[in-house]
Each structure stands twice: as structure tokens, then as C-alpha cells.
Amino acid sequence: MGIRRFxxxxxxxxxxxxxxxxxxxxxxxxxxxxVPEYDAVFERTMGWTGGDGVYSVGLGKDVTLWLFSDxxxxxxxxxxxxxxxxxxxxxxxxxxxxxxxxxxxFYWGKAEDSKPEALIKPDDGVGWFWIFDGIxxxxxxxxxxxxxxxxxxxxxxxxxxxxxWLGEVENPLDEPGEWRVKQYKIPHGxxxxxxxxxxxSALMKEEKLVYIYGAMEDWSKGFSGRSMIVASxxxxxxxxxxxxxxxxGEAGWKVELSExxxxxxxxxxxxxVSYQPGIKKYxxxxxxxxxxxxxLMRTAPRPTGPWTxxxxxxxxxxxxxxxxxxxYAAKGHPEISSDDELIVTYVCNSMDFWQMAQxxxxxxxxxxxxxxxxxxx
Numbered sequence: 001m002g003i004r005r006f007x008x009x010x011x012x013x014x015x016x017x018x019x020x021x022x023x024x025x026x027x028x029x030x031x032x033x034x035v036p037e038y039d040a041v042f043e044r045t046m047g048w049t050g051g052d053g054v055y056s057v058g059l060g061k062d063v064t065l066w067l068f069s070d071x072x073x074x075x076x077x078x079x080x081x082x083x084x085x086x087x088x089x090x091x092x093x094x095x096x097x098x099x100x101x102x103x104x105x106f107y108w109g110k111a112e113d114s115k116p117e118a119l120i121k122p123d124d125g126v127g128w129f130w131i132f133d134g135i136x137x138x139x140x141x142x143x144x145x146x147x148x149x150x151x152x153x154x155x156x157x158x159x160x161x162x163x164x165w166l167g168e169v170e171n172p173l174d175e176p177g178e179w180r181v182k183q184y185k186i187p188h189g190x191x192x193x194x195x196x197x198x199x200x201s202a203l204m205k206e207e208k209l210v211y212i213y214g215a216m217e218d219w220s221k222g223f224s225g226r227s228m229i230v231a232s233x234x235x236x237x238x239x240x241x242x243x244x245x246x247x248x249g250e251a252g253w254k255v256e257l258s259e260x261x262x263x264x265x266x267x268x269x270x271x272x273v274s275y276q277p278g279i280k281k282y283x284x285x286x287x288x289x290x291x292x293x294x295x296l297m298r299t300a301p302r303p304t305g306p307w308t309x310x311x312x313x314x315x316x317x318x319x320x321x322x323x324x325x326x327x328y329a330a331k332g333h334p335e336i337s338s339d340d341e342l343i344v345t346y347v348c349n350s351m352d353f354w355q356m357a358q359x360x361x362x363x364x365x366x367x368x369x370x371x372x373x374x375x376x377x
Contacts, residue, residue, distance in 0.1 A: 027299055027311050028279045029373035035343070038367035041099045045076040048106035050363040051090060052328075052347045053270065057134040057141065058335040059093075059172055066092040066104070067143070069130035072363065073108055073116040080358035088118040088128040088148075091176050097336065107176040119176060120167060122147055123183045127162060132200040132270065135239075137210060141172035142239045144200025145183070162191055164198045166240055184240045188231065188247075188257050195219045197257075199231055202273045202284075202331070204303060208235055211303050212245070213273055216262060223289040226269070227262030230304060248304050264298065264307050272331035273303065278340035279372050285332040285344055288312075293319040295330040295346060297370070314368055318348035318361075325350050325362065332370075344368040 042050075051068030059065050068091065074084025087108055096103040109117040120129050120143070127149035134143040147163040168182040189198045195217025202213040209232045218225040230248045237244040246253040247260035254260070271286035281299040284307065288294040296310040316327035330346040337343045345365040350356035356363055 027297070027308055028281070028375070030313070031371050031373075032314050033369050033371070035367040035369050038099055038343070039365070041101055041104055042364045044101075045360075046074075048073060048090060048092070048108070049076050049081060049084065049360060052349065052363060053089075053131060054329060054345045054347060054365045055131065055133045055270075055331065056333045056335050057136065059136060059141070062095065062097045064094040064099075064333075064335045065134065065141070065172075066094060067131040067134060068092070071108065072360075076360045079360055081360055084357075085116045087116050089131045090119055091131075093176070094336075099336065109177075120145065120181060122165070129165070129167075133203040133272075135203040135205055135210065136172060137205065137235070137239060139172075140238075141169035142203075143167035143169065144186075144203070146198070146200070160191075161196055161198065164189055164200060168238075168240055182240075184242075187242055188245060189214070195225060197229070199229075201228075201267075201269060202271050204273050204275070205235065206275075206303070209233065209303075210235055210239065211273070212239070213271070215267055215269055216260070221265075224266045226267050226290060227265045228267040228271070228284070228307075229260050229262060231260070263305050264310075266296075266310065268328070268330070270329050270331060272333070274332050274334040274342070276334075276339070276342060276372060278338075278374050280375075283332065283342060285313075285330055285342070285370075287328045287330040287346065291326050291328045293327055295344065295368070313370060314344075316346055316348060316366070318366070321348075321362075322350065322355060322359070324352045324355050340372050340374050342370045342372075344370060 049072045051071035053069035055067040057065040071087050071090040072081050072084050090108040092104050092106045094104045109119045111117045127147050129145040132144040145165040145167050148159050148161050151158050151160050164186045166184045170180045197216045199212045199214035204211045212231045214229050216227045216229045231245050233244050247257050249259040249261040268286040268290040273284050276283045284298045288296050293316045294312050295314040297313045298307040300307045319325050327348050332342045332344050348362040
């Protein structure tokens, strides 16, 4: 299989981190291994040749939707992107429990001149969308869309988020090019120089509630100033019924956004929360502070916590390939995982756009497998 195994990690007892209560419980034993055969599925030299974001949504039995933000479309020549186009979002459909080059098909939009463009564009014509997490409910696919615009900065981070929209796909089982998408601007959140508050970083549905995780930023605290937050919607309600949203705080679920509180600090913009049946715990996977070589994991007895201290499960080796490289976007994919394992992806990028463009080894998903040691009955 070509798998490299990294380490076994022993349990630890959690305490208190940054003034936030965390669970007094042991993190299960686990091992971590790379999955190069999954990496190879997204190592392509024509058409879709790289993208970040990398969320996944189950559309049906053994049918997985992959969601990408900025994406390279075009040939890879001599290890770099040549005469290629960078579009702001694309998707792929995987038909089969295990991804392979034969069962993953990519989709993007096409402009009037037949050049590639984003699959989903803002109806109001402002900026572009990066696709965050999605979920299927009531036969519809809901996608969280981060509306983003350019700034005057010439740096690699010359953009800012100006809104969050909910895309409601009425016909998710059709080809993505035939999707009928309604767009609803999400009224809950804020966008400010000192830090944004938004939802869509991770989604999870249980019997009675859909959990909508997000981030609350306070940059006066530095790189650790981004915290996990969560809202919920009754499972029988549409996600687009924004009046049905409730926000989790110290006193439970509340109507007002102002009453939500952070679940833990040091979170990322993108992450995952999923239930792991084999260990009977909820698992959060994210990149430390959003940009780091470190991929972290926390566990909790409930979707709202309390969460254990962060446990480092992996260090991304690509950071050492070039002085400008960084890693981000770590998250789990329960749709293609089993009860005793969680498949995880992350992405490597460069602070130098042209360095990223000439190195097609980066800017595409890299896969890990976290294998949990099942508890004794």
C-alpha cells in the first residue's frame, strides 16, 4: 500500500487551557500514517491540477462530493502549472467508497469564451466565493460560501471576507453543471478589521440538530485569537430559516448571537468535527492557529464539548521543502472513513504565488489516516 506509519500516542489527562474549561478525559490511543495512494488521486497533469479547501460531503451510499476553493485548471509541464487558469471554486464527485483516479470526476464553470471559471459565483456580483463545508438535509445540499474581495495589498493574503452566504442546491444528485442554486445571505456574524465572526467551518448532523461550527476572531490576542463557536438548527427546519438558528454559550442554546461563547481558542478558519463511533467521542481536527506545520486533534463527549487539550497528531514535512511554504486546511473526512479510523487532509501553499505555480507537488490535498485503538468492551 505504500503507507508510512508515524507514531503511537499515549493517553493524557486534560486540564484547563487559556481559561476555557476542557474535558477531564483521556485522548484515545492512535497511530497516524500517510496514504500516498489517496494523494495520487489528486496528482494530475491535465484539467483539474490542484486546489485547496478540500471539504467532503456524503451525497448517498458511496457517493462523496469534494469541495475546493481556489483551483488550478490546465496542464502541468515539467512539474509546474503552465498556461493554466486559477478559478475560485470547483467540485468533484467520487463514486465508490475509496477514491481512485477512475472514480473521481471534477467539475468547474465555463465562461462565454469557454475559458474555465468558478462553478458558483455570487449573485450580487461582488467578489467571489470560496466553498467551505456542506451538508445534505431534506433532499437538498447546503453549501457555506465565503464571499471574498481583493484588497489593495500586493501580498499573498491580499483579500478579505465581506460576507457569508448559504447556497441551497435543489438537485444535488444531478451533474454539478446542472445544479439549481439559491443563495441566501447569512445575517449571523460580523466582519471587522479586528476579527470576523462567521459560520460554516464545519457541519455535523445528528438526530435532532444540525450543528453549524464557525470561528470568532479577536486579533488583539495574536495568532491564537481565533476560537471555535457553534450554532444549531432543529433537524426538521431548513438551514435557510435563519430565525431558527440558536447559538451556544455558557448558559446553553440562546437566540442572540451576542450570547455565544468560545469552545476553545487557537482554532482554524477551516476544520472538521465528526463523531467517531469506535471510540464514542467527537473529534475535532484542525491546523494549529490556522497556519502551521502542526495538525491538532481534540476530543469531546458532546458536540459542544468540553474539549480536551490539543494533541499534535502530525507535522507536515512540506513546510521544509522551501522557505516560503506553509500548511493549512487540515480536516477529517468521515464520509470515507471507518469506525476505527479518520481520513484527514491538509494543503501546502507558498507565500510566493509564482513559487506555488511552478511547484505542482503542492496546492493539492495530502492524505493521512488516524487509526484509533478500539476500547476494550
